[in-house]
Amino acid sequence: MRHSICPGSTIGVLGGGQLGRMFGIAARRMGYRVHTYESTPDSPAGQISDREFTGSYTDEAALQEFVRSVDVITFEFENIPSSVIDRLAQEKPVHPRSEVLHICQNRQREKQFLAAHGYPHVPFRIVSSEQETRDGLAALGAPAVLKTADFGYDGKGQQKIENSGQIDISGLAGRKGILEKWVDFDCELSVVCARGTDGQLSTFPPAENIHHRHILDYSIAPARLPEALQREATDIAKSLAKDLEVVGLLAVEFFLTTSGRLLVNELAPRPHNSGHYTFDACITSQFEQQLRAVCGLPLGLPDLLVPACMVNLLGDLWVNGRQPDCSSILRHPNAKLHLYGKTEGRSGRKMGHYCVLGPTVDEAVAEALKIKTELNDATRR
Numbered sequence: 001m002r003h004s005i006c007p008g009s010t011i012g013v014l015g016g017g018q019l020g021r022m023f024g025i026a027a028r029r030m031g032y033r034v035h036t037y038e039s040t041p042d043s044p045a046g047q048i049s050d051r052e053f054t055g056s057y058t059d060e061a062a063l064q065e066f067v068r069s070v071d072v073i074t075f076e077f078e079n080i081p082s083s084v085i086d087r088l089a090q091e092k093p094v095h096p097r098s099e100v101l102h103i104c105q106n107r108q109r110e111k112q113f114l115a116a117h118g119y120p121h122v123p124f125r126i127v128s129s130e131q132e133t134r135d136g137l138a139a140l141g142a143p144a145v146l147k148t149a150d151f152g153y154d155g156k157g158q159q160k161i162e163n164s165g166q167i168d169i170s171g172l173a174g175r176k177g178i179l180e181k182w183v184d185f186d187c188e189l190s191v192v193c194a195r196g197t198d199g200q201l202s203t204f205p206p207a208e209n210i211h212h213r214h215i216l217d218y219s220i221a222p223a224r225l226p227e228a229l230q231r232e233a234t235d236i237a238k239s240l241a242k243d244l245e246v247v248g249l250l251a252v253e254f255f256l257t258t259s260g261r262l263l264v265n266e267l268a269p270r271p272h273n274s275g276h277y278t279f280d281a282c283i284t285s286q287f288e289q290q291l292r293a294v295c296g297l298p299l300g301l302p303d304l305l306v307p308a309c310m311v312n313l314l315g316d317l318w319v320n321g322r323q324p325d326c327s328s329i330l331r332h333p334n335a336k337l338h339l340y341g342k343t344e345g346r347s348g349r350k351m352g353h354y355c356v357l358g359p360t361v362d363e364a365v366a367e368a369l370k371i372k373t374e375l376n377d378a379t380r381r
């Protein structure tokens with residue numbers, strides 16, 4: 001561990017959301033200092049950091065002060081100009097490297113990377129006009145989904161197109177779009193893979209993901225899928241992390257089609273919502289693994305200690321700005337509550353999550369869904 005960044009050092013995190021908050025909790029537990037960089041103060045990550053830098057990605061003075069104050073930099077958010085990463089990397093190590101961010105932050109580059117390297121992916125066309133969208137829909141077949149190439153998350157910037165009469169490209173606002181064939185899937189799953197500075201690879205158990213309105217609703221681990229399929233997804237995730245030369249984490253989302261094929265949906269070079277279960281249920285969490293990878297430490301064991309079901313708490317439960325009554329989570333002895341310190345509960349905004357642990361996967365899911373019903377009922381009252 002001659003070149004590793006040891007406890008007591010300072011980690012810089014670009015982005016102040018919940019992924020940075022949970023990363024910061026893992027890092028501080030191991031004796032690291034954490035400095036967060038985010039555009040607005042009192043961010044979820046800033047609240048638990050040693051220092052919170054407030055600035056935009058064009059604020060040269062704030063970036064300069066931030067980079068000077070840290071030993072290594074990572075990020076929890078993808079929409080950072082890769083030129084900023086290049087600039088910071090001249091002074092301090094940044095993991096993952098900027099090329100990885102550049103590919104993963106744009107659906108066009110991401111899809112082209114998958115296609116060029118022979119990974120199974122959803123058929124797509126790159127479009128920038130109504131005519132191209134019409135031609136694309138004819139070639140792919142309806143239905144399809146039109147997505148903006150940049151800045152999409154949690155289904156934002158996505159529009160399902162059932163037939164050519166529904167084509168409307170105004171949502172692209174003059175930017176490029178990706179027209180994707182609509183996939184009939186049996187389920188969605190994801191694998192978070194870590195890669196160390198020495199190339200060591202480690203994957204967390206695949207999570208089975210259930211989305212609602214294009215937003216992750218809940219995740220189940222272990223995924224209730226055949227071993228061979230889980231191994232195939234894990235092998236693809238490892239191979240992608242290697243091809244991209246990621247140092248840090250790479251989350252890979254998959255569709256399992258109704259004909260039994262695995263297709264890569266998208267990539268994220270950071271911790272992933274579907275990996276939150278690892279915080280409570282694995283020997284090493286995805287956040288500690290990110291820390292170990294970017295600091296050049298040996299990776300921890302990712303093994304699942306107990307079956308788990310993680311459910312997102314969205315802003316829709318925050319009626320009239322009031323935090324929901326969490327007693328149905330708190331009184332459950334196997335449930336772990338995580339709130340992200342956000343005060344404004346907008347619809348679809350991720351405010352927190354809870355994770356119900358074992359003893360069997362079926363029991364964890366049943367209990368988690370029972371709590372979910374209680375929370376929804378209490379909100380309606």
Ligand code: ADP
Pocket residue numbers: 122145152153154155156180181182183184188211214215253265266
């Ligand atoms: P993001 O997570 O960045 O918003 P995704 O491409 O992962 O974008 O889309 C979010 C969700 O929308 C997916 O997890 C899936 O449930 C649904 N979805 C997206 N693309 C397709 C598709 N081509 N076919 C079927 N469902 C899709």
Ligand code: MG
Pocket residue numbers: 253266
């Ligand atoms: Mg997604």
